[in-house]
Amino acid sequence: MKTKKAIPYLFIAPxxxxxxxxxxxxxxxxxxxxxxxxxxxxxxKFVGFQNFYRLAHDHLFMxxxxxxxIFLVIHIPLQIIVALFFAVMLSKKVKFIGxxxxxYFLPVVVSGVVVTIxxxxxxxxxxxxxxRLLVSIGLGxxxxxxxxxxxxxxxxxxxxxxxxxxxIILFLAGLQTVPQYLYESAxxxxxxxxxxxxxxxxxxxxxxMFMVVILSTIGGxxxxxxxxxxxGGGPLNSTLSAVLYIYKQGFFYYHMGYAATLGFFFxxxxxxxxxxxxxxxxxxxx
Amino acid sequence: xxxxxxxxVLSLLSFILITCGNTGEGSENKIIYWSSNNTDEINFAKVIxxxxxxxxxxxxVQFQPxxxxxxxxxxxxxxxxxxxxxxxxxxxxxxDVELYARAGKLVSLDTLPGFLPFIYARCDxxxxxxxxxxxxxxxxxxxxxxxxxxxxxxxxxxxMGYKNPxxxxxxxxxxxxxxxxxxxxxxxxxxxxxxxEVDVTWWQREFDFYSxxxxxxxxxxxxxxxxxxxxxxxxxxxxxxxxxxxxxxxFPREKLSAKQDPFLSSDIATRFTGPWEIVHANKFKPxxxxxxFSTLPVPDDHKGKIYTYGDTKNIVMFNTCKNKILAWQxxxxxxxxxxxxxxLKMTNQIPRRKDLTTDKEFSxxxxxxxxxxxxxxxxxxxxxxxxxxxxxxxxxxxSQQFEECxxxxxxxxxxxxxxxxxxxxxxxxxx
Amino acid sequence: MKKLFTYTILIIGAVVxxxxxxxxxxxxxxxxTSIGNLxxxxxxxxxxxxxxxxxxxxxARSLFNSLFVSLTVTLGVVxxxxxxxxxxxxxxxxxxxLLFYIIIFTMTLPFQITxxxxxxxxxxxxxxxxxxxxxxxxxxxxxxxxxxxxxxxxIPKDLIDAARIxxxxxxxILFRILWPNALxxxxxxxxxxxxxxxxxxxxxxxxxxDDNLMTMPQLVTLFAVGGRAESQLGVKLAAATLLxxxxxVAYAFFQKxxxxxxxxxxxxx
Numbered sequence: 001m002k003t004k005k006a007i008p009y010l011f012i013a014p015x016x017x018x019x020x021x022x023x024x025x026x027x028x029x030x031x032x033x034x035x036x037x038x039x040x041x042x043x044x045k046f047v048g049f050q051n052f053y054r055l056a057h058d059h060l061f062m063x064x065x066x067x068x069x070i071f072l073v074i075h076i077p078l079q080i081i082v083a084l085f086f087a088v089m090l091s092k093k094v095k096f097i098g099x100x101x102x103x104y105f106l107p108v109v110v111s112g113v114v115v116t117i118x119x120x121x122x123x124x125x126x127x128x129x130x131x132r133l134l135v136s137i138g139l140g141x142x143x144x145x146x147x148x149x150x151x152x153x154x155x156x157x158x159x160x161x162x163x164x165x166x167x168i169i170l171f172l173a174g175l176q177t178v179p180q181y182l183y184e185s186a187x188x189x190x191x192x193x194x195x196x197x198x199x200x201x202x203x204x205x206x207x208x209m210f211m212v213v214i215l216s217t218i219g220g221x222x223x224x225x226x227x228x229x230x231x232g233g234g235p236l237n238s239t240l241s242a243v244l245y246i247y248k249q250g251f252f253y254y255h256m257g258y259a260a261t262l263g264f265f266f267x268x269x270x271x272x273x274x275x276x277x278x279x280x281x282x283x284x285x286x
Numbered sequence: 287x288x289x290x291x292x293x294x295v296l297s298l299l300s301f302i303l304i305t306c307g308n309t310g311e312g313s314e315n316k317i318i319y320w321s322s323n324n325t326d327e328i329n330f331a332k333v334i335x336x337x338x339x340x341x342x343x344x345x346x347v348q349f350q351p352x353x354x355x356x357x358x359x360x361x362x363x364x365x366x367x368x369x370x371x372x373x374x375x376x377x378x379x380x381x382d383v384e385l386y387a388r389a390g391k392l393v394s395l396d397t398l399p400g401f402l403p404f405i406y407a408r409c410d411x412x413x414x415x416x417x418x419x420x421x422x423x424x425x426x427x428x429x430x431x432x433x434x435x436x437x438x439x440x441x442x443x444x445x446m447g448y449k450n451p452x453x454x455x456x457x458x459x460x461x462x463x464x465x466x467x468x469x470x471x472x473x474x475x476x477x478x479x480x481x482x483e484v485d486v487t488w489w490q491r492e493f494d495f496y497s498x499x500x501x502x503x504x505x506x507x508x509x510x511x512x513x514x515x516x517x518x519x520x521x522x523x524x525x526x527x528x529x530x531x532x533x534x535x536x537f538p539r540e541k542l543s544a545k546q547d548p549f550l551s552s553d554i555a556t557r558f559t560g561p562w563e564i565v566h567a568n569k570f571k572p573x574x575x576x577x578x579f580s581t582l583p584v585p586d587d588h589k590g591k592i593y594t595y596g597d598t599k600n601i602v603m604f605n606t607c608k609n610k611i612l613a614w615q616x617x618x619x620x621x622x623x624x625x626x627x628x629x630l631k632m633t634n635q636i637p638r639r640k641d642l643t644t645d646k647e648f649s650x651x652x653x654x655x656x657x658x659x660x661x662x663x664x665x666x667x668x669x670x671x672x673x674x675x676x677x678x679x680x681x682x683x684x685s686q687q688f689e690e691c692x693x694x695x696x697x698x699x700x701x702x703x704x705x706x707x708x709x710x711x712x713x714x715x716x717x
Numbered sequence: 718m719k720k721l722f723t724y725t726i727l728i729i730g731a732v733v734x735x736x737x738x739x740x741x742x743x744x745x746x747x748x749x750t751s752i753g754n755l756x757x758x759x760x761x762x763x764x765x766x767x768x769x770x771x772x773x774x775x776x777a778r779s780l781f782n783s784l785f786v787s788l789t790v791t792l793g794v795v796x797x798x799x800x801x802x803x804x805x806x807x808x809x810x811x812x813x814x815l816l817f818y819i820i821i822f823t824m825t826l827p828f829q830i831t832x833x834x835x836x837x838x839x840x841x842x843x844x845x846x847x848x849x850x851x852x853x854x855x856x857x858x859x860x861x862x863x864x865x866x867x868x869x870x871x872i873p874k875d876l877i878d879a880a881r882i883x884x885x886x887x888x889x890i891l892f893r894i895l896w897p898n899a900l901x902x903x904x905x906x907x908x909x910x911x912x913x914x915x916x917x918x919x920x921x922x923x924x925x926x927d928d929n930l931m932t933m934p935q936l937v938t939l940f941a942v943g944g945r946a947e948s949q950l951g952v953k954l955a956a957a958t959l960l961x962x963x964x965x966v967a968y969a970f971f972q973k974x975x976x977x978x979x980x981x982x983x984x985x986x
Contacts, residue, residue: 007887008810015801018857023823026834033833041366042389054716086730089723102972103731109968109975110961111916113934117941117957118741121950126540127753129740165734169980225918229942234486236689243829250833251923253679260833267827353927364926367840
């Protein structure tokens with residue numbers, strides 16, 4: 001029955017076509033673009049390694065990568081600490097757990113655009129809610145989005161607020177897999193709360209922890225819409241994320257070849273980081 | 287199985303139908319004309335188009351305003367990329383032309399019969415030179431300008447004892463200090479002499495640095511022969527002037543949110559703006575509010591005429607146009623004396639023609655509109671942006687230094703200008 | 718008392734996560750000048766900001782666009798994802814392993830590499846400023862395939878074999894037998910896909926320039942960043958509120974499914 005044999009191929013055909021057109025062609029074309037100069041309206045020009053040379057001397061690009069890393073370094077630990085803290089609180093058999101869970105998860109479902117516009121007002125220097133609060137309790141105003149040293153941390157704080165709900169849920173699920181008897185026997189031996197946490201809880205939720213780190217890392221590297229809306233990359237390029245810079249090069253200046261080069265390079269960095277993280281996880285759990 | 291094949295065929299059909307949609311192509315006997323989507327200009331375009339269509343029943347012009355998008359420049363780029371360009375576009379920013387010209391997307395108008403004599407009759411030879419591309423051809427027609435000048439609150443300056451608005455940097459700074467002194471409340475300043483957006487967006491510089499630089503340098507270039515040429519004392523003086531304003535809090539560093547127009551509410555005494563402000567101010571000014579315009583402040587040792595930036599918008603013909611001669615005939619009706627006069631009356635924008643102050647019809651109009659007269663006089667000393675395909679990046683580079691030096695005070699003006707020039711040269715080299 | 722401490726923290730947490738949204742709503746209906754003093758309740762309620770939003774941008778149209786695009790994408794992803802997932806879990810064919818690894822590979826591929834060529838494809842296909850550009854590149858997803866594959870594997874092979882013996886074609890098996898038994902997976906994939914598609918902004922910004930075709934998040938983004946809101950706080954916040962409402966409404970009703978689905982992306986890692 002010839003048709004019967006062909007059926008599986010029919011099933012996978014849409015995916016294969018889609019993959020060839022929208023994934024493998026772009027990757028190959030991107031690779032090809034790296035050696036050319038093209039602004040979309042004029043013909044392409046072969047330039048050999050000129051784009052690589054340019055990348056090597058592009059201080060602003062290096063800065064944007066550094067900015068992205070600063071974001072991750074602040075955002076990920078903050079997220080873990082806050083999420084774990086609330087997850088522990090929630091795991092203690094509280095009433096209305098459904099309500100709390102829903103409340104904490106609310107920012108996760110709402111569009112990042114909403115959160116960004118909202119926080120732009122909260123972070124306003126003169127009339128923003130946060131500064132008004134600080135002034136009313138006697139403290140000074142903070143240059144959340146106008147001080148180059150604070151702008152990226154402010155964005156990291158906002159990102160944490162938005163996403164922590166998801167990780168609270170994940171940690172909660174992880175916490176619930178810890179067998180009760182472990183805590184009970186530890187209590188019998190006189191362990192304090194902190195000791196219980198440090199030596200039972202933490203190791204048991206390692207898998208969840210690693211998952212949180214990897215997810216946050218991948219998400220963090222794609223940082224784009226928050227700086228795009230809130231600061232445009234400023235002040236003094238302190239919130240210029242790598243993706244925002246690549247976007248500007250490709251879709252604002254139309255340096256298609258150069259942007260492709262930047263994209264490949266940055267993708268390489270991401271893959272290396274994830275690879276290192278995965279290796280570390282395998283060592284720890286292996 | 288059959289159902290699935292039918293679905294696939296249907297979707298392919300609909301895909302083909304939708305993609306082979308309206309490409310907006312003109313034909314031999316029709317002309318597609320895009321105008322800006324500013325209400326006044328749309329009304330103006332309607333008048334011009336109707337006049338033409340009445341006389342040319344077989345060669346009608348189909349007019350449409352640029353589709354609503356983030357910016358008209360983006361829409362044009364998308365049209366160029368997608369090859370859906372109109373025959374004629376009348377809102378092309380002068381700074382974008384070189385890019386499209388070099389890509390071969392625009393018609394070299396000087397090759398059209400009758401073009402050169404017409405253009406030299408309408409415009410100053412200096413202006414024609416300004417819009418000539420690096421390859422010697424002319425790809426754009428200088429159409430209209432909105433010169434940037436200084437609007438000032440007459441009452442505030444009179445109250446401070448000044449008969450005239452400040453003309454040079456020292457006068458401006460002295461007035462600025464007085465304004466600050468008079469408006470300190472608990473150590474917090476709530477009124478200023480002026481304001482400019484601290485935004486790093488590249489085109490904001492047109493309203494502060496670039497206008498002031500042109501004034502100081504008598505119309506000097508930023509970029510010439512593919513090199514940065516603004517590394518000079520004029521740029522440094524301009525940067526220093528602006529930096530001083532911010533350092534001393536004469537200009538607010540915070541964004542003045544538009545809960546109300548800060549000039550009309552007397553929060554700021556001056557602003558660098560264009561003729562569009564006249565109608566706006568007259569409409570919304572409070573009772574007793576008096577304002578006027580003057581030239582931009584210049585360095586104390588300045589000599590000669592005071593130039594400014596003109597936000598030049600020009601007419602271009604895309605090379606997808608099938609009947610270029612016909613299109614040129616139509617364009618002539620836009621920039622004829624009658625057309626220019628209509629433009630002035632309907633949109634309050636200045637046509638870029640050399641007889642603006644000498645022709646009787648125009649001068650009568652300005653007698654009735656003295657504030658516009660000031661702009662008409664300034665119109666002779668206006669510059670558009672330089673011919674450079676990467677002008678956005680150039681302005682961006684300057685904006686970065688503006689942010690560092692002027693807004694955040696992190697580096698001195700001469701260093702900022704030097705760094706900007708270096709970055710611009712790098713950008714130009716890499717094109 | 719420990720309990721009191723716990724509840725206090727949790728309530729403060731709830732306030733921290735909910736209050737900003739309340740403030741946003743209140744500010745969007747408050748008169749422009751009073752926003753600077755707003756904390757809890759607006760001085761007076763006016764829909765002026767909202768009417769300005771509706772006047773300046775085609776926001777209702779963008780809601781339709783987002784719904785249309787996201788629903789279509791979800792339909793495609795669920796359909797094709799389940800197809801390929803089924804093939805991987807219960808069908809035999811050459812290159813099965815290769816396909817599996819290719820799918821995993823595409824999931825780890827950072828989008829920064831494919832972004833620009835995908836845009837160029839849109840230009841060449843003439844799909845810029847069309848729904849096709851928003852839908853087709855997202856019509857299939859590796860994640861959905863993996864999720865369906867894993868879920869289908871839990872469905873007993875005997876069930877499927879029995880159907881085959883009865884003469885059921887494979888397509889029939891997929892839609893008549895597997896789908897009804899895989900509702901949790903369909904809901905999960907559906908919600909994740911819908912939310913991801915709805916919230917996607919970078920791609921629409923790149924391929925859609927015409928206001929009337931923009932997705933809702935895209936339109937609100939450009940409205941807030943560009944000058945059309947004329948820096949009026951209330952108007953910007955009104956636009957943001959409008960953007961938030963559809964999702965919050967859906968969330969209010971299907972909260973359980975939302976939380977479960979979006980959390981399970983993490984669990985599958």
